[in-house]
Amino acid sequence: RPAAAAPAAKAQRTVLFMGDSLSAGYGLAAPQGWVALTAQRIAQSKPGWRAVNASISGETTAGGAARIAGELQRNRPAVVVIELGSNDGLRGLPLAQSRANLERMIQAAQAAKAQVLLIGMRMPPNLGREYTEGFERNYRELAQKYSAPLLPFLLEPVAADRNNFQNDNLHPTAAAQPALRDHVWSKLGPMLK
Structure with a gap:
């Protein structure tokens, strides 16, 4: 009898998504967002894994850093996907502050024995070259420092075409x-062993 129970005893492993409106599916029906679509793919192709979307529209890196300990405790993830920074950038918040918050999140996740996938963003050029380059560099340097896989730009496959965006652009x-x-899966899929 115990042998039959063994697979159930091996608890599901969790992928925790910590993101902003881009991951929360802003302006979309619940099943339409890329995280929901990723959860479907995990259910179909990665038995023993599940997805938890703890993304919040409007979330900043400070919000993510404040929430991560509770989410780690609640969900005990094996993989944490961090997609934050856009709202910091759009508000022109100091890059060092954003970087420190992202770093706190990566450290907390790794201390909880979770792998981290860091998803970067790009800022519009109107913020100035120094800011936009520094913004991108934050993700690159943190990924290197913590040996975390990096997807440099979430919107890369859709960014060039205005028709891929809602009216808010x-x-x-x-x-x-x-x-x-599919873009995120290129990095996330191989992590779900």
Whole structure:
């Protein structure tokens, strides 16, 4: 009898998504966002894994850093996907502050024995070259420092075409979400062993 129970005893492993509106599916029906689509793919192709989306629209790196300990405790993830920074950038918050918050999140996740996938963003050029380059550099340097896989730019597959975005020109449409799912999966899929 115990032998039959063994697979159930091996608790599901969790992928925790900590993101902002881009991951929370802003302006979309719940099943349409790339994280929901990723959760579907995990359910279909990675038995023993599940996805938890703890993303919040409007979230900053400070919010993520403040919430990560509770989310780690609640969900005990094996993998943490961090997609934060856009709202810091759009508000022009100091780069050092954003970097310190992201670093706190990576450290907390790794201390909890979770692997981290860091998803970077790019800022519009109107913030100035120094800011936009520093913004991108934060992700690169943190990924290197903590040996974490990095997806440099979440919106890379859809960014060039205005038609991929909702009227606010910030949030991708439902039709663009599968491309984001596939883009993230290129890094996330191999982590779900």
